[in-house]
Amino acid sequence: MSHKMAKSAVSGIPTFGEVAAEDDAILEYFVQTDSVSTVVDGNKFLILGRKGSxxxxxxxxxxxxQPQGSLSLALNLRGYPWAMHAKRGDPDAATAEQYEASWKYVIVTEFAQMVLSKVTGTSEWTSEVKSLRAFFQKNYGGTNVTLEDILRPSSLELSKTSFEPTILGCKLLSVSLERTGSQSGLSRELNALSDAIYEAASYVSQREQLDKILIHFDELDQGMVDFNEQRQLMLIGLILACRSINQQSIKSAVNVKSIVYLRTDMWERLSFSDKNKITMTNLAEIKWNEQSLKSLLDLRINKYIPGASWIDICDDDLMRGRQPKLTHIIARTFDRPRDVISFMNTLLEVSTPRRSAAGESQQFTNKDVVAARPDYSNYLKAELDDEIKPHWPSWDEALQVISGLGKLSFTKASFEAAYNITRLAKNFSSEEAMEILYDFSVIGTYSVQSGYGGSEWVFRYKVRKAKWDENASTFKLHLGLKEHARVNE
Ligand SMILES: Nc1ncnc2c1ncn2[C@@H]1O[C@H](COP(=O)(O)OP(=O)(O)OP(=O)(O)O)[C@@H](O)[C@H]1O
Ligand SMILES: [Mg+2]
Known part of the structure; x- marks a missing residue:
């Protein structure tokens, strides 16, 4: 039965929320997308998303x-001592694998500590629990080691009461974490220890019938000035370590999975031999569309006006081209929650004076939406700065080149002519510059869609597989940047 609700006054909504999840009351209006089950089940552990996704x-x-059926351990790498970890690489390992062993050790110690925190009753007296406790006591003074401190010791002491892994028949008495010039086999020793810890923790988790333990890594891009080679190697190491632990766990039916949340642009910059394999089997992208973004909004509206949704807080007038307001707004985003929330908060703000005047509509109007665009456009440009600057610090000068052309759409030839007389041409060719802009969906191309026989604007955030086409000749700036760049339709 359909029930038409009366319109609700926008003034009932103080805010659509904070634009960063760390500050947002996220649990009050979390949208359960497909990503949730992807994280828990199956072998996809690399969760990619653009900024604000x-x-x-x-x-x-x-x-x-802590949804039912799993136990989560959230490891936030903001403030992580990357410089210290950099010294824990194995100079003898193949380049891409230099940091795999150290990350693997981090993951298994986190796993073991989680397991120890859940031990009850008789497991306490198993040799596995005793060994784990002795190991942590000896090397860290207890089982509450923070992520920052796991790799801090210069060496790890082993003994009969903890673990004594052997390599080629020799018992290891200690494992050095510091790389010293002449030493070799650092990864091998550390891996032998990690395996022993993993085995013990797995045994206990099975004995205790613990739920699946999920170890999440987020904020890998924090505190990063530029995405240098060492940082890239450490990221690759973490990804390889997660894959290795996850594979081992699937094989031996151990309930542990490690998950990495990573910005799409950073993943695209990495290069290592197993990258394609991982892309095919272990990668999942966070995806949104108009419908899921609408439910994200509706949940936020609901928090303040129970039962209300987006259509209740705006008037029914269609925008130019018979476009509903929400479609118009979402077309100015990269289909990311942060963009939508940001647009809505701007809309609230710019419409306040009008709504406060006597006799005015208490819903959002088309004029309000248009009035919100300039501030929103500046937000979008700033968000792109955060994304693109680590790759290309002066990308915005290329945006200025487009501003100079004056129009939302333009030809490759006109861009090239204007670009080549700037200082930017010294670093990137015009073609390379356009490709970067295209990769971040700052611009889209007009191209023939195979199979459809028609032509349309293609932006990468919509058509993920659409690679750069060097033969494309007509381009368009993303609508969200129109006001910032001061170009006309
Ligand atoms: N599933 C969801 N349900 C409700 N709100 C969400 C959801 N996903 C994201 N949001 C909201 O969207 C905004 C951006 O999300 P978030 O901060 O998680 O992005 P991010 O991918 O971590 O970005 P960054 O790369 O900048 O760290 C936040 O306000 C967050 O609360
Ligand atoms: Mg984040």
């Missing part, structure tokens, strides 16, 4: 909600 929201959901 909802990586931290997922991370917080698991950590704070």
């Amino acid at each position: 909802g990586k931290t929201a997922l991370f917080r959901y698991f950590n704070e909600k």
Whole structure:
């Protein structure tokens, strides 16, 4: 039965929420997308998303909600001592694998500590629990080691009461974490220890019939000035370590999975030999569409006006081109929650004076939506700065080149002519510059869609597989940047 609700006054909504999940009351209006089950089940552990797509929201959901059937450990790498970890690489390992062993050790010690915190009754007296406790006591003074301190010791002491892994028949008495010039086999020794810890923790988790333990890593991009090679190697190491632990766990039916949340642009920059394999089998992208973004909004509206949804807080007038307001707004985003929330908060703000005047509509009007666009456009540009600057610090000068052309759509030739007389041409060719802009969906191309026989604007955030087409000749700036760039339709 359909029931038409009366329109609700926008003034009932103080805010659509904070734009970063760390500050947002996310659990009050979390949207359960497909990503949630992807994180828990199956072999996809690399969760990719652009800035503002909802990586931290997922991370917080698991950590704070602790949904039934799993136990989550959320490891936030903001403030992580990357420089210290850099010294824990293995100079003898193949380049891409230099940090795999150290990350693997981090994961198994986190796993073991989680298991120890759940031990009850008779497991306490198993040799596995005793060994784990002795190991942590000896090396860290207890089982509450923070992530920052796991790799801090210069060496790990082993003994009969903890673990004595052997390599080629020799018992290891200690494992050095510090790389010293002449030493070799660092990864091998550390891996032998990690395996022993993993075995013991697995045994206890099975004995205690613990729920699946999920170890989440977020904020890998924090505190990063530029995405240098060492940082890239450490990221690759973490990804390889997660894959290795997850594979081992699936094989031996151990309930533990490690998950990495990563910005799409950073993943695209990495290069290592197993990248394609991982892309095919272990990668999942956070995806949103108009419908799921609408439910995200409706849940937020509901928090303040129970039972109300988006259509109740705006008038029914269609925008130019017979476009509903929400479609018009979402077309100015990259289909990311942060963009939508940001647009809505701007809309609230710019419409306040009008709504406060006597006799005015208490819903959002088309004029309000148009009035919100300039401030929103500046937000979108700033968000793109955060994404693109680590790759190309002066990308916005290329945006200025487009501003100079004056129009939302333009030809490759006109861009090239204007670009080539700027200082930017010294670093990137015009073609390379356009490709970067295209990769971040700052611009889209007009192209023939195979199979449809028609032509349309293609933006990468919509058609993920659409690779750069060097033969494309007509381009369009993303609508969300129109006001910032001061171009006309
Ligand atoms: N599933 C969801 N349900 C409700 N709100 C969400 C959801 N996903 C994201 N959001 C909201 O969208 C905004 C951006 O999300 P979030 O901060 O998680 O993005 P992110 O991918 O971590 O971005 P960054 O790369 O900048 O860290 C936040 O306000 C967050 O609360
Ligand atoms: Mg985040």
